[in-house]
Amino acid sequence: MLKMISRVFGFALTTFCLAGTVTAHHGMTGRYDAAIPIVLSGTITATTFAPPHPVLSVRVDTAELPAFEVGRPAEYFGPAIARAEDVGEVREIELSPVGMFYDLAERVRVGDRIVIVALRNCFPPHQLRSTWLRLFDGTVVSYTGDWAPGVDGCS
Numbered sequence: 703m704l705k706m707i708s709r710v711f712g713f714a715l716t717t718f719c720l721a722g723t724v725t726a727h728h729g730m731t732g733r734y735d736a737a738i739p740i741v742l743s744g745t746i747t748a749t750t751f752a753p754p755h756p757v758l759s760v761r762v763d764t765a766e767l768p769a770f771e772v773g774r775p776a777e778y779f780g781p782a783i784a785r786a787e788d789v790g791e792v793r794e795i796e797l798s799p800v801g802m803f804y805d806l807a808e809r810v811r812v813g814d815r816i817v818i819v820a821l822r823n824c825f826p827p828h829q830l831r832s833t834w835l836r837l838f839d840g841t842v843v844s845y846t847g848d849w850a851p852g853v854d855g856c857s
Contacts, residue, residue: 734821734831736852737780740788742818742830743768747792751807755799758835760816762788768817772834777846779854782819795820796831798845806835806843814838824856 743766748759765786772778795818797803810816815838820830833845 733824733856734852735824735856736778736821737855738822739772739778739780739782740820740822740830741767741770741782741784742788742793742795742820743784744816746810746812746814746816748812749807749810751804753799756797756803756806758795758797758810758816758818759792760795760818761792762790765789770817770836772819772844777852778819779852793820793830796829797835798831798833800845800847802843802845810837821852824853 742760742762743764744760744762746758747761748757750757765784765788767782767784772782797806817836818832819834820832823829823831835843837843
């Protein structure tokens with residue numbers, strides 16, 4: 703009987719710990735800085751279209767802002783920037799875990815050019831997440847019902 707109670711307790715503790723890790727990872731306690739939307743232009747180097755959310759890896763090739771219109775001024779509190787520190791680097795961008803982004807598995811490929819507007823989590827590990835992409839063919843994919851709304855600056 704004691705062995706059975708120990709197993710149940712161990713399972714419950716493991717489940718609780720994993721749930722906390724998943725919540726923290728998914729930004730439910732995150733704060734995404736919408737005061738500084740970051741524009742990443744470059745080439746896709748890797749894709750993951752599996753739960754918990756889609757991820758695109760992009761080798762950024764310019765610190766110049768491309769011509770684009772996000773069309774969502776209520777969501778972004780400041781002007782978009784392209785960071786010099788991103789040029790030449792591969793950045794991972796998490797996409798919202800919604801069907802429209804999982805559906806991109808059939809549309810984007812390694813080697814495609816892409817423009818992404820991303821927000822940086824104020825909390826470590828400071829991951830980037832996006833709900834706005836312009837694909838290689840000019841198509842804009844944009845999700846407005848975000849699961850982790852942005853804040854007006856990290857403080």
